[in-house]
Amino acid sequence: MPQKKVTFDDIAKYTNFSKTTISRYFNNPDSLTLKNQEIIAQALIDLDYKENKVAKILASGKTEFIGIIVPNLYLHYYSEILNQILASYERFGYKFLVFAGNANETVERQYIQELLAYNIEGMIVLSHTIPSRELASYNIPIVTIEREDQYTCSVNTDNYMGGVQATSLLYKTNCDVLVHINVNVPESIPAYGRIQGFLDTCKECNIPYELLLKDLGNTYEENRKALEKVAHYLDCKYIGKRKGIFLANDTYANIFLNYLIRLHGSLPDDYRIIGFDNSPISSEAVIPTSTVGQQIDKIADMAMEILVAQMNERKKRKPNLSGEPIHKVITPVLFNRKTTCVSETV
Amino acid sequence: MPQKKVTFDDIAKYTNFSKTTISRYFNNPDSLTLKNQEIIAQALIDLDYKENKVAKILASGKTEFIGIIVPNLYLHYYSEILNQILASYERFGYKFLVFAGNANETVERQYIQELLAYNIEGMIVLSHTIPSRELASYNIPIVTIEREDQYTCSVNTDNYMGGVQATSLLYKTNCDVLVHINVNVPESIPAYGRIQGFLDTCKECNIPYELLLKDLGNTYEENRKALEKVAHYLDCKYIGKRKGIFLANDTYANIFLNYLIRLHGSLPDDYRIIGFDNSPISSEAVIPTSTVGQQIDKIADMAMEILVAQMNERKKRKPNLSGEPIHKVITPVLFNRKTTCVSETV
Missing domain, CATH: 3.40.50.2300 (Response regulator)
Known part of the structure; x- marks a missing residue:
């Protein structure tokens, strides 16, 4: 059964103090002697008093x-x-x-x-x-x-920095062409920096690149179908070349990796893959996948x-x-x- | 700059009604004529009045x-x-x-x-x-x-039912031995039913089984190390036999599956695997993994x-x-x- 709320009245009766004294205990405890503070504190335990924060909020305006x-x-x-x-x-x-x-x-x-x-x-x-x-x-x-x-x-x-980090790492692993796969991120969204970082780094390194921005769907199944098509397209287009693939997130990277593993039984040497986010899937993938981690x-x-x-x-x-x-x-x-x-x- | 709070006083002045009328509008609007209700409603918009829920809570005791x-x-x-x-x-x-x-x-x-x-x-x-x-x-x-x-x-x-479902499915796929891998779940926890469901089904089907309850660690890395040891142990012990493995959750199942894929390039025919939870990892794994889904x-x-x-x-x-x-x-x-x-x- 719910207990009846313990009021200042109840505490006053229990301790033989006035209601004003009880109120002072809550609002300005140091105006009471230490002994009286202890008596009231004990009464609160005995009576199982629960502070009413709502009343306090109304007084202070601080809801926390x-x-x-x-x-x-x-x-x-x-x-x-x-x-x-x-x-x-x-x-x-x-x-x-x-x-x-x-x-x-x-x-x-x-x-x-x-x-x-x-x-x-x-x-x-x-x-x-x-x-x-x-x-x-x-x-x-x-x-x-x-x-x-x-x-x-x-x-x-710093999404731009993340894009630079991912692209530079791929560049260092002796790729012939770099590819960034993403959706069409509006420039007003911070994540757009990943695309800009990729483009600037490719140009600076003077390496061939391809930017693939497309609608990849909103569910995992849609993502999977769209990305397997992209993987097939790249496989055909850049045959014999080492491809460095930078995917916009780790879910995409995992789909790309799994497609290659199912096809070849292992990650072929002409592929390098990096994702973004350091999601659990990046370390739990069949081959632990490189990524850019957000702190x-x-x-x-x-x-x-x-x-x-x-x-x-x-x-x-x-x-x-x-x-x-x-x-x-x-x-x-x-x-x-x-x-x-x-x-x-x- | 923060706006000053609009009070009943402000609304009363703006509409030329009494504060009592304003209060009645909030607590019993039907006691006012429709026209007066509309005048006050318009005033609330004009003055950009924000309801103060805290005061309302204090009155009603319903915090929502x-x-x-x-x-x-x-x-x-x-x-x-x-x-x-x-x-x-x-x-x-x-x-x-x-x-x-x-x-x-x-x-x-x-x-x-x-x-x-x-x-x-x-x-x-x-x-x-x-x-x-x-x-x-x-x-x-x-x-x-x-x-x-x-x-x-x-x-x-219904964890027991889940245990029965998983074990029955493995049994139907022509396994020689069934294995359940879990931590030592106390009987007071609902998830214990998975273990009981496994045991009862194995006994009922009269199929050889092994129950492996061990500390598998608290992080992914610990899980991975512990489960790769278990996988190696089972691989050696039941050589040449078809093993049906029921793992306590999809994270465990994914680790087990990835171990086999890295070893063999694909899932060997002498393994059947099922997890529990229908977590994203079960469908996003390198081979989409069977599981028992909680609704x-x-x-x-x-x-x-x-x-x-x-x-x-x-x-x-x-x-x-x-x-x-x-x-x-x-x-x-x-x-x-x-x-x-x-x-x-x-």
Whole structure:
């Protein structure tokens, strides 16, 4: 059965103190003697008193709530970012209201309106649904991650650097031609940097290259069919040449690798493969696959630091709320695994 | 700059109604004429009024918050369950406060105490950290999923049925010996049913079997090393015999499969493999792997239905809070893929 709520009245009766004294214990404990503090503390245990945070919030305006909007939790990238953000509870004490938008714009807007009505203190947005200009108009601290961010503070991976790292590694493994396989990423999205990094590096190294940007579908099965077609096309076109393949993510890289393994029983020497993200699939693949890792722990930490600083600023009596949005980039890390090993020179 | 909060006072001044009329609009709108309702509704838009849910919660006691405690979000099973539970927002309107415990008992207890102080209405617990007896003592509606559940309502997969399905499928593919590889699951955990289902089916079919329960480590690398040892052991022991291998999850199955592929270039005909969970890795493996799928959407739906019914019961004037905990089991689904294909009979 639910217990009756313990009130200040109950505590006062139990301790023989006045209600004012009990109230002082909660709001200004040092105004009581240590002995009286101990008596009340013991009473709270005896009576199994539960603090009512809602009342406290109403008084202080500090909900200690942060909203997190992710597009989905199916992709490992999002669940890992969420995992890291949730882990900040120990450091900052904020509680997280989590929403997975699944690209439904109407429901996402409705959810955000509800969060605002609950007086959340800030928001971290990973979904691409709502433009940054609209997010900025909510007038609460917001940090976006890996999405369009013109009007909001943001933390992104240095995708350009990642593209350069991946392409340079392939170049060093004695390839005759480099290929980048991606979808048609808009230039406003940070991930576009992967394409630019690939192009600039190929040109700088003066190596033949091919950029394949196409619709690869939205499910694993669609990805698989589209990429097996691409693999077949490249196999025919560059016969006898060593191909360095840079795929936009590790799921794509795994599909490409598996296609070759099923065809040949092992990875042929005329292929080098690298993915992006350092997802579990890259190390759990039949041949551990090279990749560019995003430092998800650092991204999550940086996002929280920017957000907490802004939330704290608003609690000041004269907050300084001017200033341009802050944009931070986090350096990616190269994982050189077995799909980019340099074979013995002949 | 943050806007000043619009108060009932502001709305009253703007519309020339009394504050009582404004209050009636929010609490009992039908006591006003339609015309006056429209005037106030327009004023709310003009003034950009934001509802203050915190005040409303304090009045009604209904926070519309549910706490979710998962062990981690690294394992696909947990992030997919979370994804499905979050999706219930559209149906029920509850908002979710999410915590990933990472097996730190102290922090998890502290977090739950905070949630209780925020007057959350209910809780869904997937972490194994806190015994069900303690959870039940919190006196709020709680549903647990796939963990010890003696004193709490729960929704679990019918793990025994899953064990029977997997073992029966292997038996039908003309194996000489069946092997189940798992960790030493305690009998109080629902997943123990997989072991019991394997044992009972082997005995019933009167087929030779081996049960391998061992510590397989806590990271992917540890899993890989331990399972490659097991694979080598089985390869030597049952030479020339067709081995049907039932692994406790799809990550294990993928490691086992990859070991054989790297050794032989393809899956040898004397091996049949099946995993458990229908994780992405089972269909994304180099050879799409048979598995027993948990119906995660149904598990999440059922958990929410039980929880919502109990939360609604508490809102009645005379709630009926007696009764034993409800335990629901959801039937698993067999996926017969390429690692359990019956070869042509000679």
